[in-house]
Amino acid sequence: MRITLRQLQVFRTVCEQLSYSRTADLLGLTQPAVSQQIRLLEELVEEPLFEYIGKKLYLTDAAEHLFRTTNDIFQRLDELDMQLSELRGTLKGNLRIAAESSAKYLLPHILASFQQRHPDIHSTLNVFNRSQLLKRMNENRDDLVIMTNVPEELSLEFMPFLKNPIIAVANPRHPLAEQPGPLSLDALPAYTLLSRENGSGTRKACEEFFQQKRIHFNHIMEFNSHEAQREGVIAGLGIAFVPRHCVYRELQDGSIIELPIKAMPLLRSWCLVHPRGKKLSPVAQALEDFIREERQVIRAIAEKFGVNRP
Structure with a gap:
């Protein structure tokens, strides 16, 4: 199959946005161009990828399978880029973090301290409620997740830190x-x-x-x-x-x-979470190491918010 990375990029964005128009805006394309890329991809996989029910866009079963594979492909490419940057003596790449909504007050301050150490890492923080986070972890959508009340019944690695x-x-x-x-x-x-x-x-x-x-x-x-x-x-x-x-x-x-x-x-306790057995990318590992090793920095940030008050 002659699938291109551009087609997969457009496809993944449509899956995330559930909208051709928002995908076009994000990728700097016209809506007809997005539709054309999806049509070409459907011809290559010989399956429909999206369907409208009412006015809402839904993924077909084929799209669900392709979406997981697409995420794996781009994750491997990101890891390659990070590994090459490590060989050049720098650490750079994209870091995708998902967090419970109440973490959005503290977490940007922690990320600011982290990025002072690693200025070439570009972090993306998305905020969700607990049930949405669990769904995203099941789909391997993020590098790391910040949450409380880690469910014991799921196969997850977690590190309490605050x-x-x-x-x-x-x-x-x-x-x-x-x-x-x-x-x-x-x-x-x-x-x-x-x-x-x-x-x-x-x-x-x-x-x-x-x-x-x-x-x-x-x-x-x-x-x-x-x-x-x-x-x-x-x-x-x-x-x-x-x-x-x-x-x-x-x-x-x-x-x-x-x-x-x-x-x-x-x-x-806030915990840094990822599925058990997941191989962390170099930039995700760098954040985990930072949170584990820089407890004093994190406690100082928490003090400003009254977290450690008796």
């Missing part, structure tokens, strides 16, 4: 804020809980904690981001359980307060 304290927060004018602490968990269910959506790692950790403590909330409002959840607290809609670093600015300026609740904070 505490992720989850705290209870409220508006300073909330009735609970006026009560002398420490507060009992039993006092919370009388109020509205502002929760993350299904699939969120923070929500999963909190639900396990509530179940263990036999706490049940009757009134729950869902939010699909920490930003919306935080604004709900500021607006006085209810209380929320959030990672401390997600609200560190609001804790400093007083627009949100941490409730002094017994048995809190709920402690979890």
Whole structure:
């Protein structure tokens, strides 16, 4: 088959974007040019690759198989480029990182310190909820994943590297804020809980904690981001359980307060994760080594966000 790398590049981008128009914008092509490349590829593999159901684009079974192979091909080419750069005495290449949404506050600061050591490494950070991350790991979409609550049932290698304290927060004018602490968990269910959506790692950790403590909330409002959840607290809609670093600015300026609740904070750890047996690229290995060896640097970054506060 006379498949070209350009055709595979276009195909992979369509798979990721599920849109011919967005693919054209990203690759600097016209939409007809994208359609033509996909048609040529379909002729070569002798199978349809995409189908529209309603107005949404879906991958066929043939496309799923080709997508996995395409990712393997480009990963091997990236590794070759990195290995050649190592022979020249430099380390460069592309590093794809996926992280849980609550890690997006701390992780850019860690990456900034990492790239001071390795300025020729180009890092791409994509943010997802927990369920999306697990799906991406199954598809081998990323070099490394940052998450909490690593599932034991999956074959994964993981390295804990930083505490992720989850705290209870409220508006300073909330009735609970006026009560002398420490507060009992039993006092919370009388109020509205502002929760993350299904699939969120923070929500999963909190639900396990509530179940263990036999706490049940009757009134729950869902939010699909920490930003919306935080604004709900500021607006006085209810209380929320959030990672401390997600609200560190609001804790400093007083627009949100941490409730002094017994048995809190709920402690979890950020982990660097990849499938067991996965051969890390040189740049992915460089980040793993940095996180393992530069704990003092990472702790200093975490201190700015109040992560290590008692």
